[in-house]
Amino acid sequence: MMRINRRTDYAIRVLLALAKQPQGTRLSTQFIQKTMLIPRAFLLRIIADLSKAQLIETYPGPRGGLQLARSPSQINLRIVWEALEGPLVISECVASPEECPLSEGCPVNSHWAHIQRMLIEELENTTLDKLAAEAHHLDSLVLYKDDK
Secondary structure, three states: OOOOOHHHHHHHHHHHHHHOOOOOOOEOHHHHHHHHOOOHHHHHHHHHHHHHOOOEEEEOOOOOEEEEOOOHHHOEHHHHHHHHHOOOOOOHHHHOHHHOOOOOOOHHHHHHHHHHHHHHHHHHHOEHHHHHHHHHHHHHHHHHHHHO
16 A cells, blocks of 8 residues: 555644744744644654755754744655655656566556656645645634634
8 A cells, every 4th residue: 555654744744834934933842743743752753854854954952943944835745755755656667667577568657657757746746835825724714713
């Protein structure tokens, strides 16, 4: 089964929490853990992965925290996926067609390749700024509903 692992899902939550803030805002790990419902053990490993991938910057100390290392418009879901899970490949025959015994004239390979291209395109088009805008819209709908 092809699915996004929990670590990647949590990493997107961390980045989304940061993307919803004004550029340059630092958030504490405790705040992110609470608001994004991420277990602390996962969070610390994810922070290390995101920092290594240069997606976030970490600042130690009482006034420290985390902030995005780039603009939210420059971080898309493909970048996050590949930082945590490696290259996106839906089938080995797409990654290494020369190793497939049926590569000559195989009707399936071209379909896998097409599906992979569509998936990559969608992941590349889904940026943190778009997700943050959607989250703000949903937040305002919840606030409006609660005001009634």
